[in-house]
Amino acid sequence: MKQxxxxxxxxxxxxxxxxxxxxxxxxxxxxxxxLMMAALSSAWNILGGYAGQYSFGHAAYFGAGxxxxxxxISKFNFNPLVGMxxxxxxxxxxxxxxxxxxxxxxGHYFGLASIAVAExxxxxxxxxxxxxxxxxxxxxxxxLWGMDLNSKIPFYYGMLLVLxxxxxxxxxxxxxxxxxxxxxxxxDQDAAASLGINLSFYKNKALLISAGLTSVxxxxxxxxxxxxxxxxxxxxxxxxxxILTAIIGGVGTVWGPVLGAVLLVPLAEMLRSNVxxxxxxxxxxxxxxxxxxxxxKGNLAHAHVLVxxxxxxxCILYMPKGILGLFRRKx
Amino acid sequence: xxxxxxxxxxxxxxxxxxxxxxxISFSVDEKQIFGLIGPNGAGKTTLFNCISGFYPxxxxxxxxxxxxxxxxxPDEICHMGMARTWQRVKPLGSLTVLENVIIGAFSxxxxxxxxxEIAIEQLLAVGLSDYAQKTAGSLPIGLKKKLELARVLATxxxxxxxxxxxxGLNHTxxxxxxxxxxEVRNKGATIVFIEHDMKAVTAVCDWIVVLNSxxxxxxxxxxxxxxxxxxxxxxxxxxxxx
Ligand SMILES: Nc1ncnc2c1ncn2[C@@H]1O[C@H](COP(=O)(O)OP(=O)(O)O)[C@@H](O)[C@H]1O
Ligand SMILES: [Mg+2]
Numbered sequence: 001m002k003q004x005x006x007x008x009x010x011x012x013x014x015x016x017x018x019x020x021x022x023x024x025x026x027x028x029x030x031x032x033x034x035l036m037m038a039a040l041s042s043a044w045n046i047l048g049g050y051a052g053q054y055s056f057g058h059a060a061y062f063g064a065g066x067x068x069x070x071x072x073i074s075k076f077n078f079n080p081l082v083g084m085x086x087x088x089x090x091x092x093x094x095x096x097x098x099x100x101x102x103x104x105x106x107g108h109y110f111g112l113a114s115i116a117v118a119e120x121x122x123x124x125x126x127x128x129x130x131x132x133x134x135x136x137x138x139x140x141x142x143x144l145w146g147m148d149l150n151s152k153i154p155f156y157y158g159m160l161l162v163l164x165x166x167x168x169x170x171x172x173x174x175x176x177x178x179x180x181x182x183x184x185x186x187x188d189q190d191a192a193a194s195l196g197i198n199l200s201f202y203k204n205k206a207l208l209i210s211a212g213l214t215s216v217x218x219x220x221x222x223x224x225x226x227x228x229x230x231x232x233x234x235x236x237x238x239x240x241x242x243i244l245t246a247i248i249g250g251v252g253t254v255w256g257p258v259l260g261a262v263l264l265v266p267l268a269e270m271l272r273s274n275v276x277x278x279x280x281x282x283x284x285x286x287x288x289x290x291x292x293x294x295x296x297k298g299n300l301a302h303a304h305v306l307v308x309x310x311x312x313x314x315c316i317l318y319m320p321k322g323i324l325g326l327f328r329r330k331x
Numbered sequence: 332x333x334x335x336x337x338x339x340x341x342x343x344x345x346x347x348x349x350x351x352x353x354x355i356s357f358s359v360d361e362k363q364i365f366g367l368i369g370p371n372g373a374g375k376t377t378l379f380n381c382i383s384g385f386y387p388x389x390x391x392x393x394x395x396x397x398x399x400x401x402x403x404x405p406d407e408i409c410h411m412g413m414a415r416t417w418q419r420v421k422p423l424g425s426l427t428v429l430e431n432v433i434i435g436a437f438s439x440x441x442x443x444x445x446x447x448e449i450a451i452e453q454l455l456a457v458g459l460s461d462y463a464q465k466t467a468g469s470l471p472i473g474l475k476k477k478l479e480l481a482r483v484l485a486t487x488x489x490x491x492x493x494x495x496x497x498x499g500l501n502h503t504x505x506x507x508x509x510x511x512x513x514e515v516r517n518k519g520a521t522i523v524f525i526e527h528d529m530k531a532v533t534a535v536c537d538w539i540v541v542l543n544s545x546x547x548x549x550x551x552x553x554x555x556x557x558x559x560x561x562x563x564x565x566x567x568x569x570x571x572x573x
């Protein structure tokens with residue numbers, strides 16, 4: 001109950017935020033990225049954090065949502081919401097095929113197989129015609145309920161809505177039979193099975209919930225950006241970013257992924273737009289023409305995954321329960 | 332006709348060339364406290380793993396509640412009313428003691444509230460109520476064994492398979508557990524009990540099967556077994572701590 005109130009308060013605050021910061025497309029854009037990564041990482045967390053089944057291929061489900069929606073809109077002029085529902089179905093089919101084969105096996109096979117499946121999906125999208133191949137899919141115009149979809153505001157609220165929905169599911173699951181069962185599977189599979197838990201059924205259930213939510217975010221993102229190709233929505237880098245966000249924030253907790261996204265997405269944005277390099281130069285800490293200055297200017301923009309990686313290593317070494325773990329008392 | 336709840340029929344289990352369980356047959360009657368004893372490496376745990384669905388048998392049949400269960404999964408066998416504990420305890424380490432038992436109780440209810448009520452009741456029964464909110468991984472071994480017991484009791488089993496549930500416990504702790512086992516039987520459950528400690532076994536069991544090197548050495552009442560020279564030889568000869 002307390003947690004539901006926290007979600008409501010934060011969501012209310014987030015809903016008012018665009019009014020406060022005014023009409024800055026840049027900042028709204030960054031906030032949309034924060035909300036999206038928080039939701040993606042929360043969806044991943046249901047499978048990876050609760051059930052302990054680390055997926056390294058969640059981009060496949062994101063891409064499934066994005067591609068299905070874009071194809072249905074651009075080729076058949078479907079309503080975006082129909083595209084979203086179709087995307088969920090495609091993502092769940094991919095998930096079921098993966099899960100029903102791999103979850104029979106113990107150990108780290110799922111992690112490996114999830115990469116393999118994501119690569120198969122990516123290469124398929126790259127080589128088929130109906131997915132636009134290497135060119136991707138561009139959407140010149142899109143409409144829904146007469147909203148102004150050239151503005152970022154509807155997408156801000158769309159992402160917020162999906163995030164709240166995802167957190168609601170994560171929270172609800174935690175105190176339900178399924179949530180307990182997933183945690184039991186994470187802790188000890190033999191003990192779980194001996195207590196009557198059908199391991200592959202519950203792993204598949206977690207995968208389907210996680211994949212379905214991830215695909216919704218892919219659909220929303222595609223319509224927001226209006227251009228997709230494999231490097232935008234099916235890349236391994238995206239899968240890795242989702243995992244690192246959860247790990248840094250706190251795996252297996254409801255709020256860890258949100259915290260991870262709030263901290264990391266703006267950091268990545270600063271690296272990308274080279275704010276840090278610029279500050280170091282303008283403050284005179286590093287001379288612009290020195291070797292280091294040139295290096296920073298040239299490379300820092302591409303370094304955000306590297307920085308994520310370094311933070312993750314530090315996290316695993318010094319705070320294995322993520323940043324959120326620092327605030328938890330040990331029982 | 333006597334109702335056999337569990338019937339082991341010529342069961343063997345090989346690991347490559349190693350015959351861990353060799354052509355074992357016996358039956359367990361309803362409401363019995365049934366002891367399975369033998370020196371280390373005799374095949375007791377392996378037989379439990381076969382019965383509870385974790386190992387496929389190499390040959391033979393296992394009949395529980397009038398149904399062949401050789402090919403069922405562990406979770407299906409649990410839902411038929413057979414629950415097991417682990418010699419090497421398997422707490423769900425980062426969850427609380429209460430949550431561990433709630434998970435057991437979910438095998439008979441879908442409601443979190445009901446599961447919690449059942450769990451609280453079972454924690455009380457084994458004397459773990461004070462530890463309900465502790466993380467399971469942090470308990471000392473004696474309490475972990477009690478947790479194993481509370482967790483399977485929460486599934487309301489017809490039959491419990493207890494694998495050295497008193498192993499590593501002191502005299503008082505052992506007495507407490509034996510008391511709980513008698514009580515559970517009096518409420519109608521059947522218990523198969525692997526134990527090293529001969530005294531514990533003879534104190535509580537109605538019937539005993541002795542395994543040695545994977546084979547059945549003897550079976551009988553506690554008096555018959557303790558007086559059996561072959562059994563004494565196996566135990567003394569093995570040099571084990573029975
Ligand atoms: N998973 C396994 N793989 C190979 N051998 C095993 C396995 N489990 C048990 N064994 C062997 O089976 C024999 C019986 O072991 P076990 O059933 O644990 O004996 P007990 O429980 O009576 O002490 C031992 O020789 C042991 O090494
Ligand atoms: Mg053993």
